[in-house]
Amino acid sequence: xxxxxxxxxxxxxxxxxxxxxxxxxxxxxxxxxxxxxxxxxxxxxxxxxxxxxxxxxxxxxxxxxxxxxxxxxxxxxxxxxxxxxxxxxxxxxxxxxxxxxxxxxxxxxxxxxxxxxxxxxxxxxxxxxxxxxxxxxxxxxxxxxxxxxxxxxxxxxxxxxxxxxxxxxxxxxxxxxxxxxxxxxxxxxxxxxxxxxxxxxxxxxxxxxxxxxxxxxxxxxxxxxxxxxxxxxxxxxxxxxxxxxxxxxxxx
Numbered sequence: 001x002x003x004x005x006x007x008x009x010x011x012x013x014x015x016x017x018x019x020x021x022x023x024x025x026x027x028x029x030x031x032x033x034x035x036x037x038x039x040x041x042x043x044x045x046x047x048x049x050x051x052x053x054x055x056x057x058x059x060x061x062x063x064x065x066x067x068x069x070x071x072x073x074x075x076x077x078x079x080x081x082x083x084x085x086x087x088x089x090x091x092x093x094x095x096x097x098x099x100x101x102x103x104x105x106x107x108x109x110x111x112x113x114x115x116x117x118x119x120x121x122x123x124x125x126x127x128x129x130x131x132x133x134x135x136x137x138x139x140x141x142x143x144x145x146x147x148x149x150x151x152x153x154x155x156x157x158x159x160x161x162x163x164x165x166x167x168x169x170x171x172x173x174x175x176x177x178x179x180x181x182x183x184x185x186x187x188x189x190x191x192x193x194x195x196x197x198x199x200x201x202x203x204x205x206x207x208x209x210x211x212x213x214x215x216x217x218x219x220x221x222x223x224x225x226x227x228x229x230x231x232x233x234x235x236x237x238x239x240x241x242x243x244x245x246x247x248x249x250x251x252x
Contacts, residue, residue: 047120060141067144179238
């Protein structure tokens with residue numbers, strides 16, 4: 001009871017921007033949060049922490065560490081129950097596909113988490129909010145926050161709901177982790193033009209560049225992706241394009 005009262009008064013002290021972030025997180029989770037401070041921490045990039053001269057522990061990294069472990073367990077349980085006749089090797093490979101960085105970044109992007117991330121003013125134009133690694137870290141950090149704040153059962157419901165909404169396990173099982181190849185095969189099967197990839201932006205210093213790539217299919221831009229090299233950015237763009245194309249084709 002004391003914790004709820006404390007959280008209530010803490011929420012009252014938040015500025016309008018922070019309150020909107022918490023409201024957005026509650027929509028994403030589908031539950032009222034008890035400890036808003038946890039979620040604001042889960043959205044705090046190290047650049048913001050450094051700029052404000054906060055403690056290293058005030059960034060999302062601790063919650064990311066916890067969320068990574070919690071995600072592994074939840075996804076393991078899902079696979080264990082949904083594929084009871086499959087062997088350990090299959091389960092391990094499928095879990096790796098579900099929780100790999102580019103997949104978590106895709107989920108964070110679909111949930112519009114990027115716009116909620118707190119970053120330092122000096123790096124506002126470096127594409128950090130769109131970075132695949134930052135988006136994946138943020139998804140893990142939010143998962144960790146849900147686990148601490150609302151418990152394992154609610155956290156499992158949250159992860160299950162997100163995966164059910166955005167991930168096709170059957171397609172994931174068949175995938176070879178080469179989305180460019182899969183997109184090409186799909187485009188050819190649907191009589192579309194061959195996908196065309198274009199680097200539209202490079203940001204960051206020379207030793208730590210981030211590439212933004214767009215892919216055009218059927219004469220329109222259908223996917224965007226970011227990565228630390230062109231190959232990863234192209235794979236991320238192809239993954240988004242594949243999901244969009246399939247949804248469009250299924251809706252016809």
